[in-house]
Amino acid sequence: MTQPVMVNVEKLNKSFGSLHVLKDIDITVKESDVVCLIGASGSGKSTLLRCLNFLELKDSGTITLEGEIVEASSIDLNKVREKVGMVFQHFHLFPHKTVLENIIEAPIHVKKIGKAQARKEGKELLAKVGLSDKEDVYPAKLSGGQKQRVAIARALAMKPDVMLFDEPTSALDPELVGEVLATMKQLAVEGMTMIVVTHEMGFAKEVADWVVYMHDGRIVEVGHPEHVFNNPKEQRTKDFLDSVL
Amino acid sequence: MEWLNAFIETYPVFLRGMLLTFQLTAVSVFIAIFIGLFFAFLKISNIKPLEWLADLYIFIVRGTPLVVQIFVFYFGLTSLDISQFWSVVLGLAFHNGAYIAEIFRGTIQSIDRGQMEAGRSLGMTNNLAYRRIILPQAMRRAMPPLGNQFIIALKDSSLASFIGMYELFNVATTYGSNNFDYMTYLLIVAVYYLILVLIFSILVRYIEKRMSISD
Numbered sequence: 001m002t003q004p005v006m007v008n009v010e011k012l013n014k015s016f017g018s019l020h021v022l023k024d025i026d027i028t029v030k031e032s033d034v035v036c037l038i039g040a041s042g043s044g045k046s047t048l049l050r051c052l053n054f055l056e057l058k059d060s061g062t063i064t065l066e067g068e069i070v071e072a073s074s075i076d077l078n079k080v081r082e083k084v085g086m087v088f089q090h091f092h093l094f095p096h097k098t099v100l101e102n103i104i105e106a107p108i109h110v111k112k113i114g115k116a117q118a119r120k121e122g123k124e125l126l127a128k129v130g131l132s133d134k135e136d137v138y139p140a141k142l143s144g145g146q147k148q149r150v151a152i153a154r155a156l157a158m159k160p161d162v163m164l165f166d167e168p169t170s171a172l173d174p175e176l177v178g179e180v181l182a183t184m185k186q187l188a189v190e191g192m193t194m195i196v197v198t199h200e201m202g203f204a205k206e207v208a209d210w211v212v213y214m215h216d217g218r219i220v221e222v223g224h225p226e227h228v229f230n231n232p233k234e235q236r237t238k239d240f241l242d243s244v245l
Numbered sequence: 246m247e248w249l250n251a252f253i254e255t256y257p258v259f260l261r262g263m264l265l266t267f268q269l270t271a272v273s274v275f276i277a278i279f280i281g282l283f284f285a286f287l288k289i290s291n292i293k294p295l296e297w298l299a300d301l302y303i304f305i306v307r308g309t310p311l312v313v314q315i316f317v318f319y320f321g322l323t324s325l326d327i328s329q330f331w332s333v334v335l336g337l338a339f340h341n342g343a344y345i346a347e348i349f350r351g352t353i354q355s356i357d358r359g360q361m362e363a364g365r366s367l368g369m370t371n372n373l374a375y376r377r378i379i380l381p382q383a384m385r386r387a388m389p390p391l392g393n394q395f396i397i398a399l400k401d402s403s404l405a406s407f408i409g410m411y412e413l414f415n416v417a418t419t420y421g422s423n424n425f426d427y428m429t430y431l432l433i434v435a436v437y438y439l440i441l442v443l444i445f446s447i448l449v450r451y452i453e454k455r456m457s458i459s460d
């Protein structure tokens with residue numbers, strides 16, 4: 001069975017000043033794929049994710065979303081962002097809003113759906129991430145794991161077609177990592193298209209449809225998790241895996 | 246004892262002066278908040294000529310005595326048939342606006358960049374993210390320095406006496422010169438200023454507390 005292509009990236013380049021961070025990146029993500037991006041610190045993983053929803057602007061190359069080429073000059077960059085949810089390492093919940101208000105903010109003010117409808121859907125999402133009892137709590141009162149689950153619910157509230165995760169568990173205490181990974185697994189099972197930057201090799205092995213290894217701004221190796229983890233083709237991948245496993 | 250008698254005898258007049266002092270301050274700071282927001286946005290606009298404009302404004306306010314600013318506004322605006330009250334209010338607003346602009350610029354820039362990125366990643370426009378996400382947080386952080394600025398403005402409003410506004414300070418000096426006894430009336434007016442500042446400080450603390458339930 002061949003699924004439609006969700007995200008396609010061709011010859012993507014990005015520099016910060018004289019620092020060439022992304023070098024000719026090509027990547028194709030199909031609908032319902034779960035892709036894990038791994039690689040050493042500074043290899044450009046975050047920058048790649050951020051280019052995909054235009055938080056960073058690429059220098060050259062094409063980004064295609066659901067068959068449509070997207071340019072930064074597109075009048076409707078915000079429409080693109082509505083389709084691409086993002087979850088950050090440090091959550092970035094809105095501290096002045098309660099959990100439920102965090103979730104319904106964008107649906108109400110960006111998508112302009114009614115408040116009652118937004119609240120109803122927001123509560124469903126909170127139930128889904130297991131935080132129904134927290135809807136009126138402010139983020140400062142939550143644990144890291146709970147914050148991240150709220151952040152996931154907040155992104156899902158826009159009904160995105162793709163979810164980007166940038167090291168969603170890296171800022172968490174070890175005992176809180178599991179609850180966030182469980183939420184992400186559930187999303188994967190439901191068929192969400194996901195691109196996940198992670199250092200959780202266990203998660204990558206178990207959930208990823210394929211793994212992308214980045215080194216120094218290039219994609220060095222792409223493959224199914226068993227292949228990449230058990231017999232990497234590239235020596236650099238092997239060295240990296242030896243260093244983290 | 247004599248001081249107390251003087252205090253009791255003059256309180257109706259001082260209270261009227263206090264009301265005027267409060268009105269001058271409250272109205273001018275209210276206007277200054279909008280001026281401050283406007284120039285704070287110019288400063289963070291990343292558009293050089295607009296930044297320069299804001300810098301120039303702040304430079305002028307900082308570099309000249311408030312009493313000069315009040316006189317310039319007074320002579321300038323009353324010649325346009327604007328009342329004495331409003332010319333002083335606008336002069337004070339012009340002055341405080343610069344300091345409040347710096348307060349807002351500071352608190353807006355102190356909000357984590359991730360807040361804007363989270364907003365943008367949810368499809369918000371820059372404007373919407375500022376309005377719904379950045380500004381409410383920046384305003385909250387601005388409360389303590391704004392309260393401070395209000396207290397400064399309250400005391401600075403005494404300069405309105407120079408152009409004949411019958412506010413607190415003018416009441417005191419008028420009594421002082423009529424009775425050939427400045428000391429008594431200056432000590433009386435000090436009490437009124439302290440009362441105003443005290444009431445206001447309690448108010449600010451209350452507002453801060455209400456605003457910080459989320460932290």
Ligand SMILES: Nc1ncnc2c1ncn2[C@@H]1O[C@H](COP(=O)(O)OP(=O)(O)OP(=O)(O)O)[C@@H](O)[C@H]1O
Pocket residue numbers: 016019021039040041042043044045046047048
């Ligand atoms: N806004 C920026 N300005 C300048 N340099 C940047 C910027 N963002 C990232 N870089 C640089 O680009 C390179 C790649 O950064 P990036 O954050 O994409 O790496 P990463 O693979 O996500 O690393 P990590 O695992 O540490 O998160 C790094 O050298 C980083 O210092």
Ligand SMILES: [Mg+2]
Pocket residue numbers: 045046047166167
């Ligand atoms: Mg990163």
